[in-house]
Amino acid sequence: MKILVCMSVVPDTTTQIRFKPDMNSMETTGIQWIINPWDELALTRALEIREQPDSVVTQVSVVHIGLKDADPVIQKALAVGADSAYRVNVAAAGAMEVACQLSEVVKKEHFDLVITGHDSADYNGSAVGEMLAELLDWTSFSSISSFSAARDSITIEREMDSRTETIIAHPPCVLTIQKGIAKDPRIPSLRGIMGARSKPLLQLEPIPCTGTSAYVKFENPAPRSKCRMIDPANPEELVELLRNEANVL
Amino acid sequence: MSVLIYANHDAGKFSKSVLELASYAFALANQTGGQVTALVTGNPAGSELDKLGKYGVAKILLTPEPGGRAFDNRAYAAFMASAAQASGASCVLFSDGSISRAVAPRVAVRLQAGYVAGVIGLPDSIEPFKIRRSVFTGKAYGFVEITSPVKVMILARNSWQIAENPVTCTVENFVPEIAVPAAGFEVVKVEEQTGAIRLQDAEVVVSGGRGLKSGDNWKILEELAGSLGAAMACSRPVADEGWRPHQEHVGQTGKVIAPNLYFACGISGAIQHIGGISSSRVIVAINKDPEAPIFQFARYGIVGDLFQVLPVLTQAIKKLKSE
Numbered sequence: 231m232k233i234l235v236c237m238s239v240v241p242d243t244t245t246q247i248r249f250k251p252d253m254n255s256m257e258t259t260g261i262q263w264i265i266n267p268w269d270e271l272a273l274t275r276a277l278e279i280r281e282q283p284d285s286v287v288t289q290v291s292v293v294h295i296g297l298k299d300a301d302p303v304i305q306k307a308l309a310v311g312a313d314s315a316y317r318v319n320v321a322a323a324g325a326m327e328v329a330c331q332l333s334e335v336v337k338k339e340h341f342d343l344v345i346t347g348h349d350s351a352d353y354n355g356s357a358v359g360e361m362l363a364e365l366l367d368w369t370s371f372s373s374i375s376s377f378s379a380a381r382d383s384i385t386i387e388r389e390m391d392s393r394t395e396t397i398i399a400h401p402p403c404v405l406t407i408q409k410g411i412a413k414d415p416r417i418p419s420l421r422g423i424m425g426a427r428s429k430p431l432l433q434l435e436p437i438p439c440t441g442t443s444a445y446v447k448f449e450n451p452a453p454r455s456k457c458r459m460i461d462p463a464n465p466e467e468l469v470e471l472l473r474n475e476a477n478v479l
Numbered sequence: 480m481s482v483l484i485y486a487n488h489d490a491g492k493f494s495k496s497v498l499e500l501a502s503y504a505f506a507l508a509n510q511t512g513g514q515v516t517a518l519v520t521g522n523p524a525g526s527e528l529d530k531l532g533k534y535g536v537a538k539i540l541l542t543p544e545p546g547g548r549a550f551d552n553r554a555y556a557a558f559m560a561s562a563a564q565a566s567g568a569s570c571v572l573f574s575d576g577s578i579s580r581a582v583a584p585r586v587a588v589r590l591q592a593g594y595v596a597g598v599i600g601l602p603d604s605i606e607p608f609k610i611r612r613s614v615f616t617g618k619a620y621g622f623v624e625i626t627s628p629v630k631v632m633i634l635a636r637n638s639w640q641i642a643e644n645p646v647t648c649t650v651e652n653f654v655p656e657i658a659v660p661a662a663g664f665e666v667v668k669v670e671e672q673t674g675a676i677r678l679q680d681a682e683v684v685v686s687g688g689r690g691l692k693s694g695d696n697w698k699i700l701e702e703l704a705g706s707l708g709a710a711m712a713c714s715r716p717v718a719d720e721g722w723r724p725h726q727e728h729v730g731q732t733g734k735v736i737a738p739n740l741y742f743a744c745g746i747s748g749a750i751q752h753i754g755g756i757s758s759s760r761v762i763v764a765i766n767k768d769p770e771a772p773i774f775q776f777a778r779y780g781i782v783g784d785l786f787q788v789l790p791v792l793t794q795a796i797k798k799l800k801s802e
């Protein structure tokens with residue numbers, strides 16, 4: 231079984247988001263870029279499964295749709311254990327274009343299972359996995375919190391709004407994972423970092439894909455009003471404010 | 480423009496978020512001179528269907544459960560896309576939830592439509608179509624321009640006020656003539672979440688962090704939640720430690736919620752936590768550290784030891800509720 235983990239590269243989660251003066255794009259100077267946390271968990275789980283004795287997983291690769299400046303972040307995925315990486319050299323404007331580029335990589339390289347993160351920590355689209363599945367005409371499962379693989383089937387847990395389902399499915403399919411699938415992401419070792427340099431990071435040229443949506447402007451949220459402090463000895467005051475000032479009780 | 484909504488229901492009952500969606504769809508259709516159609520799967524009672532008419536739905540397409548008993552997003556997407564074509568909709572709307580997230584992007588591909596999730600209001604302009612959504616886990620807003628004739632959108636929770644707009648509503652059986660691929664998977668076990676109030680739907684949420692010190696101390700929080708009829712939530716380390724089930728973890732890597740009232744007890748207010756709760760209407764923080772960042776996001780704050788403050792607060796709320 232060959233697994234492909236889709237990876238988006240996002241600003242570090244503690245980043246203060248700022249925009250260029252024209253508010254048309256993000257100010258990227260000084261930003262620390264990281265692997266989207268959900269994609270990192272997906273990769274961690276895929277590697278755990280591959281490393282089990284007699285694992286049916288023969289290859290775990292990562293793919294990123296984006297420009298060369300993402301390579302150092304992709305290197306990190308290789309350093310924690312991915313076998314190879316692909317980068318499709320295009321700045322995609324939306325989820326649809328990303329999914330379109332991904333579908334080409336999946337078809338060409340014959341992957342059996344594609345895993346994406348539930349949400350990407352930047353534009354919070356969480357749509358790429360399902361779009362990709364529709365383009366490939368594959369089955370897909372989202373909100374996955376647990377995943378294991380056997381000879382020609384996988385067992386997953388899917389968290390719907392009011393129930394958890396255990397499902398047995400058969401590749402090819404696309405999984406969109408959420409938290410719970412793995413606990414802590416891996417930290418690259420020095421040996422891993424050295425080894426990553428000799429692993430393939432293939433740059434692919436994009437296929438023509440037309441997008442249907444794009445971000446044209448950004449806005450900062452209105453500043454919050456100051457917190458009103460209440461005497462800890464008098465919680466009745468809080469109750470009274472919640473009822474009569476905020477109207478939420 | 481004509482609008483199609485997916486009106487999902489839980490064992491025959493439409494949730495608040497579906498009524499928000501219908502109200503929003505009515506406002507959008509009204510602004511542009513169109514009407515609202517709803518796709519409803521399964522077999523809810525007529526009195527439930529009447530509710531949709533009350534909130535502005537002019538036509539209901541009633542369809543058998545797509546793809547049989549287990550939820551199959553592929554079949555749902557095929558049905559929804561063909562309902563969009565049958566009703567001539569140029570806008571296809573979903574309320575936020577696990578079904579929508581699994582179906583809406585597929586519908587967008589089928590209809591070659593532009594896709595936006597996290598919509599929080601009406602479009603800023605129709606020609607060209609521009610709409611605002613929250614991005615970077617609530618740290619900013621982005622304006623998305625969609626160039627395709629059809630748009631697929633997910634409305635964020637708690638972002639549109641329910642409003643009655645009674646219209647005459649007709650119900651039509653809808654059986655699309657499409658080939659739905661076999662499911663190709665098997666649901667071998669189902670665990671229903673019962674009893675407790677569902678976190679995503681809750682009006683009031685009581686949340687605990689590492690400040691509670693141990694999983695054994697949750698009783699005081701449960702009592703506060705009980706007095707308010709609130710759902711329970713927690714910060715990520717609490718779920719990681721196994722003090723609470725991970726379904727309760729809110730934040731950037733957990734659930735994103737938007738209740739009317741959120742109590743953060745013993746939670747420092749890390750930016751990743753705020754990402755999941757910043758759309759709450761009112762945040763109350765209880766923390767012993769006056770410098771804790773949570774106070775920058777809260778509307779009301781109490782600096783103090785939660786083990787002392789919470790029981791007194793619970794009593795005060797019980798007293799108010801019994802009046």
Ligand SMILES: Cc1cc2nc3c(=O)[nH]c(=O)nc-3n(C[C@H](O)[C@H](O)[C@H](O)COP(=O)(O)OP(=O)(O)OC[C@H]3O[C@@H](n4cnc5c(N)ncnc54)[C@H](O)[C@@H]3O)c2cc1C
Nearest residue numbers: 688689690714715730731732745746747749751752767785
């Ligand atoms: C990639 C990434 C993703 C993350 N995603 C999430 C996420 O989704 N959700 C999330 O919550 N976190 C997330 N985190 C973790 C986040 O950075 C914080 O570590 C976490 O939110 C802190 O949890 P806490 O507030 O419960 O604990 P702490 O930060 O330890 O805060 C405990 C608070 O309790 C107060 N306290 C202690 N004792 C008492 C008392 N007796 N009475 C009153 N107050 C008391 C303290 O003053 C302190 O402010 C993420 C981190 C990373 C790196």
